[in-house]
Amino acid sequence: MTTDGAPADGPHQGPGPAANPLGHGPVLLLAGARLADGRIVDVRISGDRIQAVAAAGGLGPLPALPGGPTATTGARIDLTGYLLLPAPAEAHAHYDLAFSAAPAPPPPGAPALPATTPQSAAELTRRVTEAALTSLGYGATAQRTHVRIGGAGGLGRLEAVLTARQALRGLAELQTVAVPRLLTGLAGADGRARLREALKLGATAAGGCPELDPDPAGYVQVLVEAAGEADCPVDLHTQGGDPVALGRLAAALAPLRPRVTLGPCSALGAPGPALLADAGIRVVCLPQNGCCTGIEGRPTGLRPSLVAELAKAGIAPAAGSGSLRDAANPAGRADPLEAAYLLAAGGALDLEAAYDAVANQARAVLGLPPVRIDAGFPAELLAVRGDSLAGALAGGHSRLVVHSGRVVSRTSAVREFADTVALALPRQGASG
Numbered sequence: 001m002t003t004d005g006a007p008a009d010g011p012h013q014g015p016g017p018a019a020n021p022l023g024h025g026p027v028l029l030l031a032g033a034r035l036a037d038g039r040i041v042d043v044r045i046s047g048d049r050i051q052a053v054a055a056a057g058g059l060g061p062l063p064a065l066p067g068g069p070t071a072t073t074g075a076r077i078d079l080t081g082y083l084l085l086p087a088p089a090e091a092h093a094h095y096d097l098a099f100s101a102a103p104a105p106p107p108p109g110a111p112a113l114p115a116t117t118p119q120s121a122a123e124l125t126r127r128v129t130e131a132a133l134t135s136l137g138y139g140a141t142a143q144r145t146h147v148r149i150g151g152a153g154g155l156g157r158l159e160a161v162l163t164a165r166q167a168l169r170g171l172a173e174l175q176t177v178a179v180p181r182l183l184t185g186l187a188g189a190d191g192r193a194r195l196r197e198a199l200k201l202g203a204t205a206a207g208g209c210p211e212l213d214p215d216p217a218g219y220v221q222v223l224v225e226a227a228g229e230a231d232c233p234v235d236l237h238t239q240g241g242d243p244v245a246l247g248r249l250a251a252a253l254a255p256l257r258p259r260v261t262l263g264p265c266s267a268l269g270a271p272g273p274a275l276l277a278d279a280g281i282r283v284v285c286l287p288q289n290g291c292c293t294g295i296e297g298r299p300t301g302l303r304p305s306l307v308a309e310l311a312k313a314g315i316a317p318a319a320g321s322g323s324l325r326d327a328a329n330p331a332g333r334a335d336p337l338e339a340a341y342l343l344a345a346g347g348a349l350d351l352e353a354a355y356d357a358v359a360n361q362a363r364a365v366l367g368l369p370p371v372r373i374d375a376g377f378p379a380e381l382l383a384v385r386g387d388s389l390a391g392a393l394a395g396g397h398s399r400l401v402v403h404s405g406r407v408v409s410r411t412s413a414v415r416e417f418a419d420t421v422a423l424a425l426p427r428q429g430a431s432g
């Protein structure tokens with residue numbers, strides 16, 4: 001018997017026609033998908049937008065396109081058994097550190113691995129690309145990664161990320177946050193120069209951790225000036241445990257609002273949530289409890305009550321993954337549904353708010369418009385095997401990802417059991 005949670009009418013072969021739908025024409029019809037509100041719909045996509053949504057069967061065949069009979073008319077993908085959602089986004093990652101956790105020990109008798117492996121620019125680019133594709137496979141069509149600048153490495157790590165960003169164009173949108181270590185005094189001269197260079201080179205946002213600079217207020221002042229000159233957002237690391245310092249930080253960042261994000265804020269206490277809500281500052285939490293090795297030098301934590309307090313104060317928190325198998329969290333995953341699951345399973349948010357944290361709230365952190373499955377909205381979509389949001393968060397492994405109106409990734413999970421197990425699977429409630 002073979003199943004990945006498909007209905008009992010046979011093994012699931014993945015969504016859509018037998019032909020590979022990746023690389024279809026300019027029009028795409030997603031047929032028979034279930035929405036979170038229970039409706040079964042067809043969704044027609046034209047270009048990078050949702051063109052129409054109607055009850056299943058209500059949109060007719062794909063329209064003929066200008067250009068005669070040789071024109072590509074697009075693809076129809078059967079999403080029966082799939083839940084269609086706005087695509088998630090990765091709000092906080094460290095892709096240049098991804099997969100850097102200590103490797104498995106060599107077999108007995110094999111030569112020991114070197115303690116450290118020098119990284120070329122090409123290796124860094126490959127690592128970042130692999131991390132971004134991992135996240136994309138889970139559904140994150142837009143991603144933001146923080147990268148260290150300055151010191152002996154100069155802008156090398158940023159350049160590697162920007163090369164990966166270029167290679168990923170058309171598959172996913174990759175944003176970068178330039179992270180200088182120091183920005184004040186004589187020791188901060190290099191950081192100040194590199195920050196401005198990084199923003200000119202193409203970094204999306206200015207970031208860092210003010211608490212690591214001997215003069216946190218001075219750090220933020222330099223950052224605000226540089227971001228103002230470059231007209232870019234700010235995305236800072238802070239634990240937020242000192243309400244007085246947090247108040248000063250919020251006031252200093254006022255000129256850049258609303259394009260200000262703080263995270264992971266794991267030490268935030270009263271009156272922190274209300275203070276940030278009043279200041280109009282976005283918050284990214286990291287439910288997987290890890291990021292920033294080499295930046296903060298310690299793992300971060302997430303109190304479910306903190307997220308609930310943020311929501312109560314009027315902040316709809318975003319959630320990111322943080323670590324992807326690096327030293328801060330060797331088991332870290334880049335699956336937004338995992339982050340949403342942790343928020344929901346921990347009781348911090350209800351199912352809808354938990355998914356919103358990794359979807360439209362994460363997109364807002366990235367400065368991207370919201371997605372709804374309705375005409376006119378961006379065609380940034382994730383189809384997950386399942387019949388409900390709860391089922392998707394509980395274990396939706398089979399997925400289809402649409403970015404900018406194009407199917408960019410498909411994962412088809414197959415689970416097998418021994419033939420001796422005679423078991424009729426229910427049609428509803430199965431996962432996969």
Ligand SMILES: [Zn+2]
Pocket residue numbers: 092093094146237291292322
């Ligand atoms: Zn971080």
